[in-house]
Amino acid sequence: MIGATRRAAAPLSFAAALLVLEPALGQEQSKPAQFDPAEETAIREVVREYLVTHPEVVIDAIRVYQQREKVAAEERKRETLKRQQAAIFNNPHDPVIGNPDGDVAVVEFFDYRCGYCRSVANGLREAAKADGRIRVVMKEFPILGPDSQFAARAALASVKQGLYEPFHFAMMNAKGNLDKKAVMAIATEVGLEVERLKRDMQAREIDGLLRRNFELAELLGINGTPAFVIGDEVIPGAIDMQTLRDKVAQVRSKSS
Numbered sequence: 160m161i162g163a164t165r166r167a168a169a170p171l172s173f174a175a176a177l178l179v180l181e182p183a184l185g186q187e188q189s190k191p192a193q194f195d196p197a198e199e200t201a202i203r204e205v206v207r208e209y210l211v212t213h214p215e216v217v218i219d220a221i222r223v224y225q226q227r228e229k230v231a232a233e234e235r236k237r238e239t240l241k242r243q244q245a246a247i248f249n250n251p252h253d254p255v256i257g258n259p260d261g262d263v264a265v266v267e268f269f270d271y272r273c274g275y276c277r278s279v280a281n282g283l284r285e286a287a288k289a290d291g292r293i294r295v296v297m298k299e300f301p302i303l304g305p306d307s308q309f310a311a312r313a314a315l316a317s318v319k320q321g322l323y324e325p326f327h328f329a330m331m332n333a334k335g336n337l338d339k340k341a342v343m344a345i346a347t348e349v350g351l352e353v354e355r356l357k358r359d360m361q362a363r364e365i366d367g368l369l370r371r372n373f374e375l376a377e378l379l380g381i382n383g384t385p386a387f388v389i390g391d392e393v394i395p396g397a398i399d400m401q402t403l404r405d406k407v408a409q410v411r412s413k414s415s
Contacts, residue, residue: 232380239378240391246375247296247388252368254297254315254323257287261294262414263407266388268300268376271310271330272337273384275397280331282400293407297327298372300384308369309339315368316359317351325349 194202210217240247248264257265267283269276287293299315301307310330317326329345330337346353376382379393387394389403390410 266296268298312360
C-alpha cells in the first residue's frame with residue numbers, strides 16, 4: 160500500500176484505491192493517507208473504473224452509511240430523552256389536557272393544519288378522560304407554513320385567558336382551510352377576547368417556546384406531525400388509541 164512518503168506516479172493497484180473507499184465501506188484507517196497530485200489522479204481513475212464495473216460496491220457503501228446514520232440517530236434520541244426529561248415532559252409553559260397531575264405523560268408534537276393530527280385529536284382527549292391519570296402535554300409544532308404558525312401562536316396566547324383546551328379542539332375540529340381569518344373566528348366563538356389575544360400572540364415567551372419545541376423535535380428525530388413521546392419511546396405518525404393505552408400501561412408497569 161502507498162505510504163505517506165511515496166512519490167511514484169506509476170499506475171496504482173486496487174489495494175491502493177481502497178485507501179479512499181475504506182471509510183465508506185465501514186473500515187477504518189489508522190492514519191490519513193497523503194498523496195501527491197499524480198497519485199491522487201491515479202487513485203481516482205482506479206476507483207472510477209472499479210465502481211463502473213462493480214456498482215454493487217456503491218450500494219454496499221450506501222447501506223453501511225445509512226445504517227451508521229440510523230444507529231447515530233437512535234443514540235441521539237436516547238441521549239435527548241435522558242437529558243431533556245424536564246423540557247419534554249414537564250415544561251411549565253406547555254399546555255396540558257387531561258389530568259395535570261397524572262402519573263403518565265403523553266407528549267404530542269402537532270400542527271393544527273395537519274390532517275393526521277386532527278384525526279387523532281378527539282380520540283386522544285377521550286382516552287385521557289377515560290383513563291383519568293394521563294397528562295397530555297401539547298407541543299405546538301407548526302411546520303406547515305405561516306397559517307400553522309399563526310394558529311399555534313393564537314393557541315399559546317389563549318392560555319392567558321384560560322381557554323386553551325376549548326380553543327385547541329375547536330381548531331382541530333374546524334372544517335375547511337384553517338387560515339388566519341378562520342382562527343380569529345373560532346377564537347370569538349369560544350369566548351376569547353380577540354384584541355387581547357392578538358396582543359398576547361406577540362409575547363417573547365411564545366417565540367422561545369416554539370423555538371424550543373423545534374429544537375427538541377430535531378434532537379428527537381421528529382420531522383413530521385403528529386409525533387408522540389411516551390416513556391422512553393418516540394412514536395412518529397398517527398397512533399390508534401389501543402396502542403396508546405398499551406404504551407401507557409407499559410410505562411406504568413416499568414415504574415411500579
